Amino acid sequence: MLRLITDFDGPLMDISGRYYHVYQLCLEKAQQPKQKIHLLSKSDFWELKRDRVSEEEIGRISGLEAEQAQAFAKLRREIVHDLSYFIYDQIIPGSLEALWKAQKMGYELVVMTMRRRRELEAAFQEHHLERFFPLERCYCLSNDSIKTTDIQDKPKLMDKAQKELPPVEDTWMVGDTEADIAAAKKHDIKVIGVLSGIRSRQQLEKYQPDYLVANLAEAVDLISNLV
Ligand SMILES: [Mg+2]
Incomplete structure (x- = not known):
């Protein structure tokens, strides 16, 4: 038995549209009438x-005063995960085909994400993702759990998965942030970083994933060439 654990946002979903939309909204709310912003x-x-430039810094770069930038960052934190904005998320081209290919290669697929269940379900319904990930292979946050930081929460989710999932001969993890790499390394799981998400090459290299590729399609190609 083989297993591929993938993060959701970054390898499968492009969330830049949602984040940019919310950035624009928050900037509008934070600025004074007639204030020049960038x-x-x-x-x-x-x-x-x-x-990894902070939201506050992004506010300042966009022309907000320090206090406004604080309010901007706070509002952004509060609304970026509102379900109404998830319509701006987009499936990364080639990623569903890559899942299909991994399945054909005999890999059991597991999704591991810091999304809350309702946020994951919304995307599942839209893209019929239950064909790849049955319910018991979905690791996400419950709707009412308190989030800390991804770098703390993701390894906890991996702990849970490692306890619950039956042992397999070979496991790979794919993710786009340091949290994914940390979660995999904690359990000696081979990890492939992808650049299709919210971290640059320079940022991801610091955390030394086993491999670093453009996207999920390349990750699956890499795995198929190695095995
Ligand atoms: Mg991610």
Whole structure:
């Protein structure tokens, strides 16, 4: 038995559209009438996110005063996970085909995400993802759990999975952030970082994934070439 554990946002889902939409909304709310601000382009905004620039700093770069930037960051935190904005998320091209290919190669698929269950279910319904991930192979946050930080929460989710899932001969993990890499390394699971998500190459390299590739399709290709 073989297993591929994949993160959701980053390898499968492109959330840059939602994050940029919410950035624009929060900037609008935080600014004074007639205040000159500097609206970042989507690609400039996303590059800052990929370089882990804080929301407050992004507010300041966009022309907000320090206090406004604080309010901007607070509002952003409060609304970025509102279900109404998930319509701006997009499936990453080629990722569903990659899941299909991994399944054909004999890999059992597991999804491991910091999304809350309702946030995951919304995407599952839209893209019929239950064909890849049965309910008992979905590791996410419950609707009422308190989030801490991904780097703390993700390894906990991996602990749970390792306890519950039957042992297999070979496991791979794919993810787009340091939290995924930390979760995999804690359990000596081979981990492939993908650059299709919210971290730049420079950021991900610091955490030394076993491999670093463009996206999930390349990750599955890599696995198929290695086994
Ligand atoms: Mg992710």
